[in-house]
Amino acid sequence: MTIKLIFSDIDGTLLNSRHRISPLTREAIQKVSQKNIPFILVSARMPGGILPIQDELGIRQPIVCYSGALILDTPDSARPDQPLLNISMDSHMAGQIYRLVCTFPSISFSAYRMNQWLVRSSDNQWIEQEHHIARTPFKIFDFEGQPSFYPPVNKILCMGPPEDILALETQLAKENLPASFYRSKPTYLEITARNARKSAALAFLMKHFHVKREETLAFGDNFNDADMLQFAATGIAMDNAPAEVKKSADRVTVSNDEDGIAESLRELHLI
Missing domain, CATH: 3.30.1240.10 (Hypothetical Protein, Haloacid Dehalogenase-like Hydrolase; Chain: A; domain 2)
Known part of the structure; x- marks a missing residue:
């Protein structure tokens, strides 16, 4: 399996229960990024709640905010005001x-x-x-x-x-x-x-990066991640996810407190 694009939820997935990125997970993400595999943060958060996490990871890719309602390209984190996609409510x-x-x-x-x-x-x-x-x-x-x-x-x-x-x-x-x-x-x-969904954001960014669906990987832990996990070629749910969300995934990894992302990247031979 060739993975060219990785998507990850933040809270409950990338962050542990103390709302922090563990050193092991940070190192794993930096390693895949060094292989020129974009690691895209996908969250219900606002841009200001995502950009500091991206800075901490040392990566610079588009970010998906508000569960797909807003996609920003972030070559310059000081200007998160030129969206690639902006879906607002009536x-x-x-x-x-x-x-x-x-x-x-x-x-x-x-x-x-x-x-x-x-x-x-x-x-x-x-x-x-x-x-x-x-x-x-x-x-x-x-x-x-x-x-x-x-x-x-x-x-x-x-x-x-x-x-x-x-x-x-x-x-x-x-x-x-x-x-x-x-x-x-x-x-x-x-x-x-209604048309703001994480899966739709994935489809948008696949076209943006010219990547096929079968070349994608996604991590998530909650109900708003279910459509993303189903849409990606390989959807991985954290062990801390509800049972219904796990059913939406192709596989389940260890919890966010046990470096589930890093564990999966190793198992898939991406690092």
Whole structure:
């Protein structure tokens, strides 16, 4: 098997449970990069939450943000403002979702556009928690005063107690909106335009690099990785992934705390 293009999720896959890249995984990725095999970071994160990780790895490739809604080429990390692909949500639909979320007082609503994280208030435990994990700045935004959400947003993030997040997900399904939504963890519900998918981002970048589908490899651990794992020629799920996600993969490696990426790269003789 010849692998010419590698895609990897970040949280729960590349990063360990302490939200860090282990030295062994970093070294393995640098070795495949030295063989001129692009290692592409694919995440629900905003650009500002991905670029420092790419810098830490010492690689410079396009990045996939917001689960496929935004793809940036990054020859210069200081200018993540010229997208290869930019899929935004319909402004009217974003307003509908906002009003629905407002019926759940326990749920925190925030939105992302390009490299901005827009929040209603900084005085919120969920915003503080996400800020600590992703280490990205936020901007206070008056959603009530800006019902059109102009310019359009790439992703909406809802955070709250698991039972309320599940109830919100159920309600969104009843609305039959042209949107994709999934729980990235029991307390997080992420919403994008329906055509923003990781698999679609993979297809876009395969054309960009002139690589065939049978020459691709993907790593992931969560529900929004399932379509990516199915689409790549070889999809590898981490051992910490839910059972349903593992079923979407061709194989399962050890967990993110056991250097699953590095282990797989060795098993596939890529390093």
